[in-house]
Amino acid sequence: MTTAQTLKRRRPPRRSGLAGWLFVSPTIVILGLFLLIPVLMALWVSFSDWNGNGSPFSSGVHFIGGKNYQGLLSGGSLAETNFGTSLRNNAWYVIFVVPIQTAVSLVLAVLVNRAVLRGRGFFRTAFYFPSVTSSVAITVLWLFLFSTTGAVNKVLSYLGLHGPNWFNDPDGIIHLLLQGFGVQNGPALLTQHTALGVSWWDWFAGPSVAMSAFILLAIFTTSGTFMLLFIAALQNLGHDIDEAAMMDGANGWQRFWRITLPQLRPTLFTVLTLGLIGTWQIFDQIYTGTKGAPSNTTLTPAYLSYTSAFGNQAWGQGAAIAFILFVVIIVFTFVQRMVLRERGVSKRRIRRYQPDLTRVSRVNVIDERLDR
């Protein structure tokens, strides 16, 4: 590249600069108007006593500091209990959905990507199709499949099991498990103390049976999308390392665990991050399906934020829930990145892979002798 060209590159002509701004202006205007400004407005509302009438900037609306946040995080009010319950429900949802959907999508990708497989396109389509459908349509289907006399319970009855009344059962599955061992009530230590208006015993209840049906729904609808991400990553892996390991006698499991999986780390990262962000925002399914019932065990912060604002006209509180949820998502994503960040190999590990120097020199001596 000549100097004249570099100069030209560095200083764009004025007219094309204008064109650049013109080209991006629709995007900037729309995103600014419906993303940036709204967030700032809502931040103000979350610190105000606006009740939904008139403009949130009119003189009748006052700054009330952190009262909306305080009401949600302390004080023992119904708002606090509801918020605590919604956080509990969503936390269990995240704990179950994120690992399982990641594992399922990875397994599907590895299976579909096998070289011997014919009809790969068919399987890929079958697994991806649920991701294409609308959350509303598929929730309606789920309500039918998991109804008391629905298909799922019918299948269970063939297996000799009596299926639960899925979307009407508020029992936590960990509580149910403990009941199986004869534990009906938690220790006083857990039942007497509360966090966010919910007793520790209830925090550890696990997702309710109703929420479990939503967990299965999430895995069913998202595994296909993430499978595609994993397939793309698998296709981009070279075969040489794998073959080298095969020469060294590593079996299929060892090669998957030690060679393929570490190479999939960036995609794993993406899938976990997207999973965390997505699962903390479950709304459509709750709105379409249970609306928080039974006994608030499918209430989620996103849905609570919506009903607080649009249903109860508690706009400040609704906005505050949204912002706390925002912080929760950021914290979780950050923690996930910290935990999974690329670490240096430990000294002990390195030593294990370091060739035994005495042996190497001995081999060299033998080699030299052979050369002679």
Place this chain on the structure above:
Amino acid sequence: MTATAPLSDRIDVAGGTTPAPAGRRHHRGAAFWASTGVLYLVLIAIAVIYIFPFLINIATAFKTEADAAVDPLSLIPKTFSLAAIQTLFTNSDFPLWVKNSFIVAVFVTAGRVFFDSLAGYALARIPFRGRSVVFAALIAVMAVPSVVLMIPKFLVLNQLGMYDSYAGMIVPLLVDAAGVFIMKNFFESIPASVEEQASIDGAGTFRIFWSIVLPMARPALITIIILSFQGSWNELSQFIISTQNPALTTLTKGVANLASGSLSAGTQYPLKLAAGAIMTIPVAVMFFVFQRHIMNSSDGAVKE
């Protein structure tokens, strides 16, 4: 996954590159066939789990309500009934919802194709002051969870006087940051010499974009069309917060309300499932027509 299966992969690869001698298949051990058989059985079992719910959905749409309750698993209705579909089209607002969903999806798709590619082109090809700032802002915007935006979007729509209008439903969806990224990446892959020649011939920036570069971006545009149509057709929260007028109800909002029983007494599963099945048809058709493109957009260059 067994130790023998991957070895067979290699045999397969070798067989693909060199013409396989007759009877080669017989050299594959019993272990190979066993593991391949297991692989197929597992995949078919999983595929049944993924497909069967949709077959039940379609079958139930043609069942009577009693039949749906008694025999939820069967794929053949005892008495074939069109009552559910008839009710939807003659005795409910369903056709109106379909119309509204189409209006929104068409405008959103058209808007996104145009605005996303405009912005993507500028970010990829037009050097202008502040370009990197715009790009960074776009990334930041993508990080904001959509749930946080429900109340805020309502506030702005209300302030702008766009609440309860098609504009309020459509305009906020007209641009999506992810689409801008897809277009930007694609434009960066087109050789610059094409534009330089047009520029020498005296074409202006917009003309180069519109009549030379955009037609070359067909694969990326198809991706945007699919994602936009699917996204706006399936969108729910934006329509909940932007309208309350029943005349502006979209399919997602209408069917969601139907599900919680506002329109129907009793369970009425055939009716609800028929509604769900019908609203899936457009995205399903699009999916099967453009399947290769959808798969390829996230697959890189996969050859089969």
